Amino acid sequence: MTTLNLNELFDVNRCQHSVDAFALFFYFPIGLVLAVLRIFIGCHAFLIACVLSKLSSVRFYVLRVMCMVLGVVVKEEGETNRDRSMKVIVTNHVSTLDHLAVDLVLPCVLPGVWDLPKKLNWALGIRDFGVKQGRDVLIQNVKRYLRDSDLPVVVHPEGATTNGRKGLLKFSTWPFSLDHSVQPIVIQVNRPLGFKIAVSVIGSRWWSDLFCFLFVPFTLFTLRYLPVMTKHTEEDVEEFTKRVQVSMAQELGIVATNFTCADKVEHAKRILNVSPYIPPAHQNAQPRIPSTSAIPNITDLASQVKEVLPHVPLEVIKKDLATTKCIDTTLTRLLEGTVIFTPESVSSHPPKASISTPSTSTACLEDKSTASDSLFSTPSTAAQTFGTTAEERMQSYQDRKAQLIETARRRYKEKHKMV
Incomplete structure (x- = not known):
């Protein structure tokens, strides 16, 4: 098995290469103006998302066009594996807009923990299923929702974003405990040459990630559908979860690791809370x-x-x-x-x-x-x-x-x- 260090799963800096930093230096005034214009366009897109029904075909086309103007382009692959009857969708997690990219092509809802107004949750495709009350309550509420609703639930079982280039975090088992088959979708995010800005870095805020989406010319989300996967009779939930994780990792050409989102939190603490280095000359200046x-x-x-x-x-x-x-x-x-x-x-x-x-x-x-x-x-x-x-x-x-x-x-x- 390939040995992978935890720090290889995450980016620390937005610009990975000096060429990108050089190009962004000259592009910055243009990008800033573009981001401001897109903020106003985004407000109109938000109003449309609030007014139109989530299953409306008009909403589907209008929002997709407006998101292209906002710089979010979605491309689908492997559509022959897509099953519209699936109620549970699982994806890897590489950015804060993953669920919105899926929602543009496949209307769905995301279990969330944010205390936002109902209209805002609806526009963003977020729904509170009682995550704060514990795993059992979450599973019961999601099962009840799936029985009564036509909209599927999209879940990021990794629980935290990665750079998507080296490996997948260990999947949480709760999405695979819903007694439903799952539709795996692997997400890859790319930006044009000269604008290879990381979509998410250690310690970044959602608003800084969103600004980068508005700042660069465009960001391409590639959604690749995998065949529907069903839990076998002889395997337990843990085995089913691992099988889905390995299948998605193989499709991406990366490793299915045993690192969890809690490991990422500890890793971020070590990086962001490093004590400043004090040179020996300063340490001995005043006994x-x-x-x-x-x-x-x-x-x-x-x-x-x-x-x-x-x-x-x-x-x-x-x-x-x-x-x-x-x-x-x-x-x-x-x-x-x-x-x-x-x-x-x-x-x-x-x-x-x-x-x-x-x-x-x-x-x-x-x-x-x-x-x-x-x-x-x-x-x-x-x-x-x-x-x-x-x-x-x-x-x-x-x-x-x-x-x-x-x-x-x-x-x-x-x-x-x-x-």
């Missing part, structure tokens, strides 16, 4: 003290800040760390006066090494008291002015930080001389 994400114990972090700013109450430090999650940010906020606090008195935090003994004289205690006052007096490091540029503010912060570290070093030396 940072570990943040709370690396050291979850805020008490330990607060102790580190307390060593540099002993006059700041510990509770104030903890409260700010809980907000900033970063020691550097908390130090900056405290130094620049962003956080308002009342400095602690010296008596509330006596040095552990200065415990007096009964033999200590009064004169010695007085000397120690004077030394302690000098030891715990912290020079003012508040910024006199706020820098107008980031470089000035950083330099001011570094200067004040160095001053505080030097003061802490001096206090440490004096403390040990005092004991």
Whole structure:
């Protein structure tokens, strides 16, 4: 079996070749005007779709001509395999307009999950069969609809679009659980040379795909009918589903994979949510003290800040760390006066090494008291002015930080001389 990577099933960029990008550069003004004109024509086509019956022959011809003007051209192949009595149509999924292309030649409805007005759903060929309520409800509602309606249901069992060039996603089994034979249709989408813009890319929105349809000169949908397929008595739903998938893949000359639409979602997340690369030079430009994400114990972090700013109450430090999650940010906020606090008195935090003994004289205690006052007096490091540029503010912060570290070093030396 051919090994196929998941990323080969999807396009990431609209233009796959530089030649196409070069041609589009000169075509862009024309394409933009063409897209605007087609938007107005599309509004008229929408009104016609709302007014005329879906089974009306007038609607069939008018809409097909108007869609050709809009740049959507549909071509049918293998019409000898087409069975008009079939109630379930299954197709591969390559673009947001697949069901509309089928609807132009074979009026049908598509099970949808969009909360749209009834008229809009009718014009787009979308019907709510209770998909949000679960698989069982969906199957029951579709079976009931097929009994009472003449319009078939078109289903994209892949559940997500692919580029249609390498493989098919694994089919969902629910369309093959309806106790009906299915009419497989394979869809291929092509655009003229020089306008090979991908009809769908990872992370694209429906409106961006639609704009591309209106922008390029035309898009050709080729619908190829395959023979009707019926579930055999000896096979279960899973086997029937796989047989249809393999048959359609062989017709397209691609692979029937076991990747699901959920795999595409995860693949899209990996592509669209990649963390930006930070060069090593920028990573090492400013050494940072570990943040709370690396050291979850805020008490330990607060102790580190307390060593540099002993006059700041510990509770104030903890409260700010809980907000900033970063020691550097908390130090900056405290130094620049962003956080308002009342400095602690010296008596509330006596040095552990200065415990007096009964033999200590009064004169010695007085000397120690004077030394302690000098030891715990912290020079003012508040910024006199706020820098107008980031470089000035950083330099001011570094200067004040160095001053505080030097003061802490001096206090440490004096403390040990005092004991």
